[in-house]
Amino acid sequence: MPKDGIGASVKRREDPRFLTGRGRYTDDINLKGQAHVHFLRADVAHAVLNGIDTAEAAAMPGVLRIFTATDFAAVGGLPCGWQITDRHGQPMQEPKHPIMAEGKIRHVGEILAAVVAESVEQARDAAEAIVVDYEELPAVIDMKAACAEGAVKVHDDLASNLCYDWGFVEENKAAVDEAFASAAHVTTLELVNNRLVANPMEPRVAIGDYALHDDSSTLYTTSQNPHVIRLLMGAFVLGIPEHKLRVVAPDVGGGFGTKIFHYAEEAFCTFAAKQLRRPVKWTSTRSEAFISDAHGRDHVTKIELALDGDNNFTALRTDTYANMGAYLSTFAPSVPTWLHGTLMAGNYRTPLIYVNVKAVFTNTVPVDAYRGAGRPEATFQLERVVDKAARELGVDPAELRRQNFIRKDEFPYATPVAVEYDTGDYEATLNKALEMSDYAGFDTRRQESAGRGKLRGIGLSHYIEACGIAPSNLVGQLGARAGLYESATVRVNATGGIVVMTGSHSHGQGHETSFPQVIADMIGIAPDQVEIVHGDTANTPMGMGTYGSRSIAVGGSAMVRATEKIIAKAKKIAAHLMEAAEADIELKDGAFTVAGTDKSVAWGDVTLAAYVPHNYPLDEIEPGLEETAFYDPANFTYPSGCYICEVEVDPDTGQVEVQSFTAADDFGNVINPMIVEGQVHGGVGQGIGQALLENCVYDADGQLLSASYMDYAMPRARDLPMINVDHSCCTPCTHNPLGVKGCGEAGAIGSPPALVNAVIDALQRAGTDVGHIDMPLSPDRVWAAMNA
């Protein structure tokens, strides 16, 4: 067991700061002379906006200026980062996403006006005096109704509410239909992947600042990817060149996807600061977060699985309606398509797959990536339909899966949905999870539960995900308007300490701890010799940020590449210092030696020589020891695993209690097992939250019914069991230098189907014929299903 290098459970160095209130979050930043903005937001979902009268409000105490859409006439809309091409080869319908409502209100929470005042309370007071003249329209909420002939349109300038109708792989459609026609058995399931609100602990904050002396702007924001915000906001919205725009995302209290996107409030604060020549700050309230943070999931799906007479999967067909909300958020179109359709093979050899996705505009908050983004939706439907098939056929769900797995010796494996899995061993994680969960002993536990009047059930799921997004040339072909490499600069100081400036952003993941472990391992120095700097475009190289479990796989790889360059140069310096041939230099435990001799120089001697080049071959090597690398991955990484959940259902109330949860993951190589386990715990917590508790609900008028914690049920510690995790089944990634795959989303991807399968198992063992219940499996829904 290494002491503190790769593979060691080093305690997180950032935790003392977070846990004792010494973190520096965006809201902790207060600039001299700062003004405050309060956004007047729409309280109806759909209306014609006739006019906004700000005269009385503008005269109120403390008000500096009130902005409305007309102030942004010369400013672009918020850009969408991914263009989807539909089944017919046409680009998706892409409406303008204005900073403030233009002409029409399209969702509750949309910004109508912004009051900038000396204090937040003054801004709020003035906002109440603004008179909005509008004419309400019927709201478009239900996705299928939105697609019906003659439906009211969210965007009058578009042909319909359909953003795109995507078919994948379109060429396979006929063959898939044929396979269904000749199948021995077809299992069909209709389900909803419930809409969620991400609810990071820290609400969003934005502070715009403008420097008159050099005409530059700075945005402090709660972002997972400050460079992406700089690019999107600078180039597409405000027209500020990147060298005049700095974006800082300091400590960020959780993101889960919803802090990837470029939001109107960020552009507003940056814009207003320049107009007013004063810093402008916005801190979201929790209530505002519910109606302005991008939501997640919200798919309505029909999935069908065809099997032959020997229970082999022969084809899979899905039909999904995916909610986009009222406007396209930054990466929204990619989530139900390339992050979802490409995962529909799961762990199985299903030879023929066809995925249809209709993305729909509705009068709701925009929907975009949320922990897992597309992959949980794919896994949920697939693992539910496989489970249903096993029940219909009367075979053990574990064995039906095993029979259809891609075999260990079939990798690399090209799926019929365009991706190539590099490695995996699905039987290994299945066996591990069956053993850890004592699958064989379930019946004893079930009888014990029955003795207490409880219905016990066991359910499993086998997930695959694509992480480490992504090869730029591939995603470019798929419609991404960005490259998805990562960067790192490794700066070695004269006395041997190292600062790594990375484009990856840490908002809970523990990069400050695990990244140094890698460098410490490569050089043979202590991790506390290495400091990680991230989150500020002024002092880190261009990077794409953190999402899609990409930090170690892509950002970590960039760091490794830069460190390799450092080591190569340091060896040259060492060779010179020891008057030896460069090829003979070895680096071990922080010392350079000449092979076959007892000559040695310490790491610190070499780094000092680099910066104090008194006796230095300046004609051969530059002074200094600082290297930058950009890493663009060759493929996605494919973590996979088996999750097993055991539940008890109270038949009198429908209450579900999770009794045990087992996660056997294959994450490839693991840098810090403790951090990895924490990521799984958190992901499983969110997955159980989705499966049992969380639900974002609009009424037919477009009012958000679950708009606070009074009605939006977040998981709490006591809703979760102890989570039994393992990552010993390891097939290292074959195409990145660390052999890592990524672990940030697995828990949220694999857990909902395991839990739902367990509840259905409990109900069916009790003799009911309940075949499906839509998430969340709240007591009233379970009871209603049992008593239907």
Place this chain on the structure above:
Amino acid sequence: MYNFDFVKPATVEEALAALSDEDAQPLSGGQTLIPSMKQRLNAPSKLVSLLGIAALKGVKTSGDVMEIGATTTHAEVAAQATAYPALAALAGAIGDPAVRNRGTLGGSLANNDPAACYPAAVLASGATVVTSGREIAADDFFDGMFTTALDDGEIVTAVKFPIPQAAAYVKFEQPASRFPLCGVFVAKYADGVRVAVTGASEEGVFRWTEAEAALSADFSAGALTDLSLPADGMMTDLHGSAEYRAHLVKVLTGRAVSAAA
């Protein structure tokens, strides 16, 4: 939050005087009132804190009656109402520690949230609500959702609970707020059993008289077998239909009886 004046009198008389101003409102633990002011849903011109009035605080038991002052917090009731364990347990399970350390009996009763816990205990115990001007029987105090028999400017000062022979409160939590989705308080007295239900009805807390009659004859969960509560008038919301709530009332009543017996 809008601006307001704040006073903290030391006696009930001073409090009543302060409350005679238009738009003045009593403030107790603030767990309901302050959030609604922050959301600008409530805008009193003056808050009259009752927490400086020593006479309104404390738990006293004499004979078969426990008297609890209006500003006694949920945490204090949980710790001190040992002579009435079902009531102490109810108080100890309201909200979270922060809410229990601030929220009070008087505030909860005056607010009469249709999903609050205390109204079930007060009604099932046939308690007497003591106010600044009179004594009101529990059966006359609760008047539908968020409405009570209190007049403007009248404050609750204490509640007198007759201590039952046996009692239990069972609450089934709404998954988000963890208020009761339905809660049932069963109390057995020498002269009969009282059953009060919170969280379920559109009319707020109510007595399930059929169950009371059956349980007065036979204090066992089995006595409820043939009873059922109609779904008419029960609440339907995101967390449960009227039918589900009506069903829960019966399940929870049985569990409360089993816990008490």
